[in-house]
Amino acid sequence: MSTAPAEWPKVEAIIKEDGTGEVRIGGSIHPIQTGDLAAARAAAVEIVAGAAAKLGRNLRAAMSDPEGEWPLIIHADGTVEEADPGTAQEPGKEKPARRRKATPTVPAEVITSSQIPARKDTEPTPERKRPQSMEKPAIVPTKTETAPPTETPSGTPQQTRQSLKDTSFLVSAPVLEPATQGWRGTLSRLGFRMEPSAEELAEREDIRTVSQHWPGPRTVAVVNRKGGANKTPTVVMLSAILARYSGAATVAWDNNESQGTLGWRTEQGGHSNSVLDLIDSSQTLLSPSTNAAEIARFVHHQTSDKFDVLRSDENEEGDHEVTAEEVDIAHQVLTRYYRLIVMDSGNTARAANWRRMIHHTDQLVVPVTAIEDRAEAARLTLQTLESRGGHDAELAANAVVIVSESTDSKRSMSGEALKRAKAEAQRIADGFAPHVRSVVRIPYDPALVNGPIRYDSLQPATQRAWLGAAAAVARGF
Known part of the structure; x- marks a missing residue:
């Protein structure tokens, strides 16, 4: 695979609210004509992925739309990941990060009382989901101490049985659904599961609150x-x-x-x-x-x-x-x-x-x-x-x-x-x-x-x- 620098050829995608735009790869311009913003994002990724396949290496692309700027790494095999906007390292080694415009997309709300439950403001690390090892079954004994093993008539130690009341097979942790908004949502729909941004998580929390x-x-x-x-x-x-x-x-x-x-x-x-x-x-x-x-x-x-x-x-x-x-x-x-x-x-x-x-x-x-x-x-x-x-x-x-x-x-x-x-x-x-x-x-x-x-x-x-x-x-x- 080529080890050409990530900044060549320069790849930029400019997407408009009405679903139109263009992708610039080096000196060539590829127009986009779709019906909405999400479709235009998908079309831009497809154009860059095609160019990456022809070159046989990854491409760094600066994607921008009305919601902000999204530096991406488009791999030659068609996979996509977010890139660190502050570096120009070799393709495939960029740290996953994101840059956005200064204008916030969430309402400017000033909370001034302890009556409002605190909300986490940290944004999940926007990495692609990778295969993980199997986790242990969710069988959680509530007792911290167990009785010593007893002796059977034959002299073999026998473990004391715990009560079924102390065991549960239910998994209490909520499942985080993939992103549905912005470039993260577009990439999720293309098959690359992306975690939601802090803005999307805040919106989900507001929806949960008004739905009670x-x-x-x-x-x-x-x-x-x-x-x-x-x-x-x-x-x-x-x-x-x-x-x-x-x-x-x-x-x-x-x-x-x-x-x-x-x-x-x-x-x-x-x-x-x-x-x-x-x-x-x-x-x-x-x-x-x-x-x-x-x-x-x-x-x-x-x-x-x-x-x-x-x-x-x-x-x-x-x-x-x-x-x-x-x-x-x-x-x-x-x-x-x-x-x-x-x-x-x-x-x-x-x-x-x-x-x-x-x-x-x-x-x-x-x-x-x-x-x-x-x-x-x-x-x-x-x-x-x-x-x-x-x-x-x-x-x-x-x-x-x-x-x-x-x-x-x-x-x-x-x-x-x-x-x-x-x-x-x-x-x-x-x-x-x-x-x-x-x-x-x-x-x-x-x-x-x-x-x-x-x-x-x-x-x-x-x-x-x-x-x-x-x-x-x-x-x-």
Whole structure:
């Protein structure tokens, strides 16, 4: 086999999000035209492997795509391994490592309380799986001492038998599934089992967290007494993610004292009923003879995101304000039919329905856009609850603050303006971190600005960030 230096010929692969790209081997260019990112990665590996076979030796390839840079060693026999980006040793001897862009792919979450279980941040060594020797059977005696052997009538020592209660054949260690994302996932699908990256392991842990079931119903209140703070999009996103992953019956309730906007940003069912209609029919809905399907007469099902919406009153005259007693009735009905209630709210912390909502709340969420007056309103909301003491103060201390980048159109913003917007979001997040349980940042996404909100319409980075936010909320259950 040739011992030519690893850097010759120079091999680069540039992959785009739409599945196109090119592989440059020396002076030749090989275009890639596929349908998606994963297929383009596989095509790039195949092109380089073909060149390695023709040359009869391994090739070092610098692979780059929207998720980062991945130095690989493509062997002449078609096998693939990751290479150390800092060395140019002889092919096949590189240490397995990886280089990524500075921009993180996980949401910037600040954990500030010991109530959140610690998570390992170490990344498994990205080596290919090699044949291993057979391990001993998983028979684990729990006793550390054994009785001395006894003498048989013939004088032969006989081992004292242990109880079957002290023996188990079950293997308790979980099986780590191979990588499914990025170049690691592509290589796993090509037959080279790769362990998941730290980012993928963090995402799996968030999915596990939001997929849990908990005993009894839970109520989440989304509050900020300033309008335009992203309350309604937050309610929709949390409801969608928790409903999708946990499968728990979930309802988003617009608890505005008069008329809210949750119904405008979500699908409407085949009726126009609101919370007032549900309250009027509460005796029937709470009757033991009423079946669960009857609740569909009063809520509006979200067909793709799998949760229901209880709309606020949309009376054109606007002559009714929800009372504390009506909140109690509606909450009693909903806890019979749903395991999770996510409540939108108005802007008046002094309103009777707002204060009664807090009484029923198990987890507080405070959304804020990266604008100083929204952040100040969020701070005052938390301060108000803290000053009331008891249950209200407890909610404030264990709140989850969700900081979204400005919803202003970014098409007209310069690179410097975008940088300032991100810096402002980080400043606000850092300011809240010492006072609450968790802070999560959400990137700008045009799909959240206008019209009906759908989880599937969000960009992948936004979906990932909202998954992190939902996991932070679920840890409070």
